[in-house]
Amino acid sequence: MCPRRLLAFKNDLSSPPKVNSKLQPYERDLLIAAGAPRGVPVGVWSEVYLKLSGYEGDINYHFDYVVAPIVSSTIHNEAVRFRMTDAQTDALVADARRVGLIARAERTPRTSAILVPELTSPLVIEVMTASTSGSDTEVGTDIRSAFRDAIMNRGHEAPGINKRQVCGRMVTQLFAKTALTSEWGGKTVWVIQDELLKNIELTTRLKTSLIPKHASDNISLAVMHYETDADGRKTTNTAFRMSAEGDAGVSFHGSDKYTDILLPGRLPEKYELLRAILRRPLAAILTL
Incomplete structure (x- = not known):
């Protein structure tokens, strides 16, 4: 499941996208x-990168999508809201100019009206992409053999999901990014295919239906699937299936235990998220 295919939010125009x-x-x-x-x-x-360096360690996070209400504001107002220094404000102006939010010829960039995210409760959407397994040419499970057999209308063993690799990558990010957005007053939702979640629950002790919710330290999943036709066969129609939310099992503020290895070493200020967002063009405007 690819983020670009599941949520095709992209705007190639210099003007804001249509609602x-x-x-x-x-x-x-x-x-x-x-x-x-x-x-x-x-x-x-989409593709929001948060990269920071400092004496407390580097921060390097990639968010598939950040979703937030949009409002008309100015760099000056945002600088006041987030208590930014003059240097930080100038950097934000430079970011806004770079993506065309503020014209390079604008003489009063700090007070020029622009569309910005309202970040009281930011929502991060992470799509758990599934890499492909199967590269055995002798038994024909590689992509080339499977494609050849498919176009020749012969039975074939199609490559499957590299579940082990995907699960390992997911675990390393699941807690860190969720803890980060929780600190910012928002949340991260992990979009996962039903077959991948099924495999995880079969091969680990995780049972999402048995996990209680926590007042604050929750992991949130959104499960997607392919619809079936009248004969019970899967179609190519993607649909939302269910949500699952429950206690992460670790304190997002740390517990002086080895589980702290799952958490970010630094919690960047929220204005850093604003900067990261304004480096990216607005991909979509929605009214739900």
Whole structure:
């Protein structure tokens, strides 16, 4: 499951995207289930990178999507809101100019009206991509052999999901990014395919249906699947299936135990998230 295929939010124009442009029903269902605000304009930014260096250690996070209400504001107002220094404000102006939010010829960039995310409760959407397993040419499970057999209408062993690798990558990010957005007053929702979750529950002690919720330290999943036809065969139609939320099992503030290895060493200020978002073009505007 690829983030670009599951949520195809992309705007190649220099102007803001049209509201709900090409929004698919399953995308709407997923965003509502994830907790995206309803009845107000919501912005979506894709491929948001948060990279910081400092004496406390480097920060390097990639967010598939950041979702937040959009409002008209100015760099000055945002600088006051986040108590930014002059140097930090100048850096934010430079970021806004770089993506075209503020014209390079603008003489008063700090007070020029622009669209910005309202970050009281930011929502991060992470799509658990599934890499491909199967590279045995002798038994024909490699992609080339499977493709050849498919176009020749012969039976074949198609490559499957590299579940072990995907699960390992997911675990290393699951707690850190969730803890990070929790500190910012928001949350991270992990979008996962039903077959991958099924495999994880078969091969580990995780049983999402048995996990109680916690007042604050929760992991949130959104499960997607392919619909079936009248004969019970899977189609290519993607649909939202269910949400699962429960206690992470670790304190996001740390517990002086080895589970702290799962958590970020630094918790960046929220204005750093604003900077990271404004480095990216606005991919979509939605009203759910």
